[in-house]
Amino acid sequence: MLAEGLGAVVIVPDFFKGEALPPNTFPPDTDEKKQIAEKFLAEQANVPKNTEALLQVAAEAKKQWPSAKNWGAFGLCWGGKIVVLASAGGSPFVVSGTAHPGGLDKDDALKLTIPHIVLASPGEPVEVLNAYAEIFKSGDKVGEVETYHTMFHGWMGARANLQNPENAKEFERG
Numbered sequence: 001m002l003a004e005g006l007g008a009v010v011i012v013p014d015f016f017k018g019e020a021l022p023p024n025t026f027p028p029d030t031d032e033k034k035q036i037a038e039k040f041l042a043e044q045a046n047v048p049k050n051t052e053a054l055l056q057v058a059a060e061a062k063k064q065w066p067s068a069k070n071w072g073a074f075g076l077c078w079g080g081k082i083v084v085l086a087s088a089g090g091s092p093f094v095v096s097g098t099a100h101p102g103g104l105d106k107d108d109a110l111k112l113t114i115p116h117i118v119l120a121s122p123g124e125p126v127e128v129l130n131a132y133a134e135i136f137k138s139g140d141k142v143g144e145v146e147t148y149h150t151m152f153h154g155w156m157g158a159r160a161n162l163q164n165p166e167n168a169k170e171f172e173r174g
Contacts, residue, residue, distance in 0.1 A: 008068075015044070015054075016044045017044070019044050021037065022036070025037055047082065047085070051086050054082050054083070055092065058071055058086075058093065070094045070095075071092060071093050071094065072094060072095040072096060072097075073093045074096065074099070075096075075097075076157040077102040078102045079098070080099070080104060081098075081103035081108070083096050083098055084096065084098065084101075084104060084116065085111075088111040088113055089111070089113050090113075093114055094114055094115075096112075096114055096116050096117075097116055097119065098119070099120075099155075099156035100119070100120060100123070100124065100153045104132070105128060106131040106132070109131065109132045110135060114142075115142040115143055116141070116142070116143040117146075118143070119156065119174050120146065121147070121148055121154075121155060122147060122148075123152065124147070124153070129145050132145050133145040148173075148174065150170065151170050155167055
């Protein structure tokens with residue numbers, strides 16, 4: 001949908017190489033589920049390793065599609081953390097963003113060197129969203145934060161319910 005709507009190349013890398021966290025791990029309400037989630041976060045979802053992987057994907061994409069003049073990055077949940085880290089100094093991207101971000105902190109926003117948008121659900125930490133908004137308002141960084149108050153974590157990704165008119169409307173707006 002995004003590629004067609006923008007007339008753009010859209011790449012969705014498999015950072016986990018086919019080894020996603022099993023859906024029945026959530027919520028991590030038992031010791032066993034917590035151990036599985038912690039191991040996954042330390043290994044397949046390792047943030048520095050996957051930030052580097054995103055930068056490698058960008059380098060390869062620029063070689064494969066040399067006519068593309070500008071590249072952006074957008075991450076959902078955990079991918080939002082990866083994207084914001086890849087949006088610091090030396091970023092190959094000209095713009096970035098995230099929906100229902102996971103793991104963001106104020107220090108990440110302070111390192112941004114490109115415009116960045118945060119599309120949040122009400123479940124994200126308000127203090128972090130407010131910190132991002134204040135940094136953008138200060139004029140030191142270019143960006144925007146918007147909370148979709150009627151939505152839920154995942155409304156722009158795998159949990160989207162496009163059969164629901166409200167979810168579809170907000171998905172399209174996002």
